[in-house]
Amino acid sequence: MAKEKVVRPTEAELAILRVLWPRGPSTVREVQDAIEPRRGTGYTTTLKFMQIMLEKGLVRRNADQRTHVYEATVSRVKTQRQMIGQLLNQVFEGSSQQLVLQALATKKSTPAELAEIRQLLDELDGGNQ
Numbered sequence: 001m002a003k004e005k006v007v008r009p010t011e012a013e014l015a016i017l018r019v020l021w022p023r024g025p026s027t028v029r030e031v032q033d034a035i036e037p038r039r040g041t042g043y044t045t046t047l048k049f050m051q052i053m054l055e056k057g058l059v060r061r062n063a064d065q066r067t068h069v070y071e072a073t074v075s076r077v078k079t080q081r082q083m084i085g086q087l088l089n090q091v092f093e094g095s096s097q098q099l100v101l102q103a104l105a106t107k108k109s110t111p112a113e114l115a116e117i118r119q120l121l122d123e124l125d126g127g128n129q
Contacts, residue, residue, distance in 0.1 A: 007056045008086065009079065012049050015039055017058065017072055017079065025062065025071040 019034040032046040050070055053059045062069045092098045
């Protein structure tokens with residue numbers, strides 16, 4: 001079975017994907033308007049990044065209209081899991097325990113987040129006590 005080619009988005013590409021994931025198909029102008037206040041990049045820079053992302057297979061482009069519309073080809077969850085997997089192996093030597101402990105120690109979680117984490121742990125444990 002052939003292994004799927006993994007493309008890791010750059011920081012700038014992630015900023016674009018963070019716009020495309022919730023919005024869905026969008027023009028370069030719409031993406032630019034959404035990221036400009038945070039990143040301070042120009043239209044042509046955003047266009048160039050999106051063209052590179054097209055070549056990498058991170059987005060697809062619908063060229064049916066005069067204004068091209070781009071949409072993400074990778075899901076948020078798949079991208080997060082891929083990046084966490086790389087981080088887990090490269091930094092934490094495969095220890096998910098260390099990754100979770102460091103993540104929880106880095107930023108204070110809200111009571112709601114902790115409750116959700118506990119629920120997930122209970123589900124993963126399968127109720128075995």
